[in-house]
Amino acid sequence: MNRTDPVGPKASSPPGPASSLPASCYVSTEMFAAELRHIHLRHWFFVGREEEFPAQGDYRAIETVGGPAIVLRDLSGTLRGFANVCRHRGGLLLEGSGNSQVITCPYHAWSYRLDGSLRGAPWMEQLDDAARARLGLAPIRLESWAGFVFMTFDANAPSLRLHLGDLPELFASHRLDQMVCTFRTSFHAGCNWKLILENAMETYHTGWVHAATVGAQSSVSLDTRGAWQAIQVLSETSIAVLGDAPPPLPPIEGLTKAARQGTYFTCIHPTTQFAVAQDCLWWLAVRPLAADRSVLELGGCFPRSTVALPDFPRHAEAYYDRWRRVAIEDLQILERQQRALGSVLHQPGPLSWRDDQVHLFGQWVLRQIPPDQRKMV
Numbered sequence: 342m343n344r345t346d347p348v349g350p351k352a353s354s355p356p357g358p359a360s361s362l363p364a365s366c367y368v369s370t371e372m373f374a375a376e377l378r379h380i381h382l383r384h385w386f387f388v389g390r391e392e393e394f395p396a397q398g399d400y401r402a403i404e405t406v407g408g409p410a411i412v413l414r415d416l417s418g419t420l421r422g423f424a425n426v427c428r429h430r431g432g433l434l435l436e437g438s439g440n441s442q443v444i445t446c447p448y449h450a451w452s453y454r455l456d457g458s459l460r461g462a463p464w465m466e467q468l469d470d471a472a473r474a475r476l477g478l479a480p481i482r483l484e485s486w487a488g489f490v491f492m493t494f495d496a497n498a499p500s501l502r503l504h505l506g507d508l509p510e511l512f513a514s515h516r517l518d519q520m521v522c523t524f525r526t527s528f529h530a531g532c533n534w535k536l537i538l539e540n541a542m543e544t545y546h547t548g549w550v551h552a553a554t555v556g557a558q559s560s561v562s563l564d565t566r567g568a569w570q571a572i573q574v575l576s577e578t579s580i581a582v583l584g585d586a587p588p589p590l591p592p593i594e595g596l597t598k599a600a601r602q603g604t605y606f607t608c609i610h611p612t613t614q615f616a617v618a619q620d621c622l623w624w625l626a627v628r629p630l631a632a633d634r635s636v637l638e639l640g641g642c643f644p645r646s647t648v649a650l651p652d653f654p655r656h657a658e659a660y661y662d663r664w665r666r667v668a669i670e671d672l673q674i675l676e677r678q679q680r681a682l683g684s685v686l687h688q689p690g691p692l693s694w695r696d697d698q699v700h701l702f703g704q705w706v707l708r709q710i711p712p713d714q715r716k717m718v
């Protein structure tokens with residue numbers, strides 16, 4: 342359900358210091374539009390791993406909150422981002438992924454080089470060189486850290502490295518730059534994007550929602566610097582596989598004592614989670630579509646040395662199975678929550694100390710929205 346009006350007189354006052362956000366934050370199309378403008382088009386979002394584009398001309402068409410986009414590796418070996426839209430009459434240029442040295446629009450065959458410049462435009466003799474130079478693909482800012490590729494639509498956003506603050510320090514011993522993406526899938530989620538991130542940052546729910554899989558967990562919150570937050574679920578063996586048997590794939594060599602003690606769950610504002618275990622990393626990348634609809638992209642990486650092991654594909658299945666099953670359990674409870682948040686009678690509820698990261702995340706979201714537009718909340 343989409344509700345465009347403020348919920349009622351009580352909901353127009355700001356939430357207390359330890360309350361859930363008002364329902365309007367999750368169901369209002371006005372709030373979603375404000376988030377799009379002030380959050381999603383202004384911050385970094387995760388799109389994939391560098392090694393997914395090994396060769397010049399490798400590309401992938403992706404959907405983003407700012408519309409269709411292309412990630413590709415150009416002739417100089419640089420990864421670049423462009424709007425996936427033709428400069429003639431807006432045709433969609435690429436679909437899926439592949440390798441191509443030229444991007445040709447399937448509508449009237451305008452073509453573009455891998456640096457985005459216009460290469461050819463049939464029956465457009467009136468265009469002089471200066472006009473042609475202005476008709477390259479619209480670039481989208483793209484930066485990487487440790488092989489993780491992010492994009493932003495804001496040319497003035499602080500660098501990705503600044504956004505990540507001290508995250509690279511926490512994960513230095515995991516040597517994430519040595520990882521290889523081996524798994525990807527995605528789910529349609531009938532819920533607000535924030536519900537997925539909130540859920541991903543607390544273990545309060547795990548004993549009930551994941552009774553059949555990971556079971557009850559407990560976590561500690563970490564202090565962070567930068568646009569991210571983190572918890573660690575304490576367990577001396579990786580929790581990236583189910584069951585009591587030892588994980589079938591080896592731990593990363595050289596982990597710090599703290600890193601050996603558990604799995605870190607992060608929220609890189611606004612829509613990315615890296616879950617960093619002793620033997621692998623998996624991610625949730627949430628793509629907001631509407632107030633009550635999102636896409637959840639799920640992916641996973643292992644160290645290059647682990648991927649080279651002879652039995653890797655067979656053992657990795659146990660990890661993929663866990664990631665899929667737990668994600669489905671979470672999405673089922675979140676879609677129920679989204680339906681309930683449509684109630685005109687719902688008021689913000691008190692949060693537990695086990696919801697501390699939910700509170701932090703909600704406060705970050707609200708801070709991004711200019712005060713005059715928070716009235717809708």
Ligand code: FES
Nearest residue numbers: 427429432446449
């Ligand atoms: S819309 Fe692409 S060539 Fe016409």
Ligand SMILES: [Fe+2]
Nearest residue numbers: 540547550671
């Ligand atoms: Fe969960």
